[in-house]
Amino acid sequence: MSSGEHRPLIAVVVFPGSNDDRDAQLALERLGADARRVWHTDRTLPDGTSAVVLPGGFSYGDYLRCGAIARFSPILGAVAAFADGGGPVLGICNGFQILTEAGLLPGVLRANASLAFVCRDVPVLVQQVETPLLARCRPGQGLTLPVKHGEGCWFADDDLLAELEAGGQIALRYAPGSNPNGSVADVAGVSNAEGNVLGLMPHPEHAVDPLLGPVDGALIMGSLVDAARLSAPALV
């Protein structure tokens, strides 16, 4: 079987309050993956999982802080072990919030500076393509992606920001003048030091079908499918 025909198994974790899991699944299926939704109380990922998506939504009603409760879900232990082993993990919106609360990504997401929920397409600039999850993009490439969030204001203090910038972990920024939430340094997405975990506030999974608008999201979701093909399946 050629690599082009191989449909890698990608787990999409569903928390109580997730609402973008089906779109993520559809986008991944369309881009050549076998995407399977996994309930958050599972303690293991399906056999053969070669990438994981934490989707958008409002897990646990965003109680206390967004992502703060979901990070203690049983499945997160398996996701953390998968990430530690180098497996590709993509966190979108609430999934990004969960990954920061879990310590798998740096920084924290806070209420938008405007205190308003934002829902619109925004221009985003790719900062680096070292992470395999942006491998289909070019450095400096502009993407149009939808955002829809009330708590997307990424924050890191000056020392942490400098460290992340030096380490190439700032993956995506909003184009100048287009920051929808007041995030520090216009950051829209960050990766871990190894590059196998990426979190972003914009929604690539909603931008894969020309019928619904921009399709730049397919570059990111497709990069995840590529990374999944290259990644060894999880043993547990």
Add this chain to the structure above:
Amino acid sequence: MRATVLVRPKPGILDPQGQAVSSSLRHLGFDVGETRVGKVVDVELATDDPAEARSQLEAMCARLLANPLIESYAIELEAE
């Protein structure tokens, strides 16, 4: 025993909620400067030992109740 945990945005951290509150208070005619909005968590503990309670509450704050990047916390035990 009972305890109260006060979680506050750290000094210097932008607090848009606090800004909105201070602006509303000024509209109402109150002469206020900065206001900051945090959270109150009342906790009922099984233990009656203050030292044990405090150590448990510290662990709760570190693991769940506060995010150290942006929040500070203060613990108040009811007996104190």
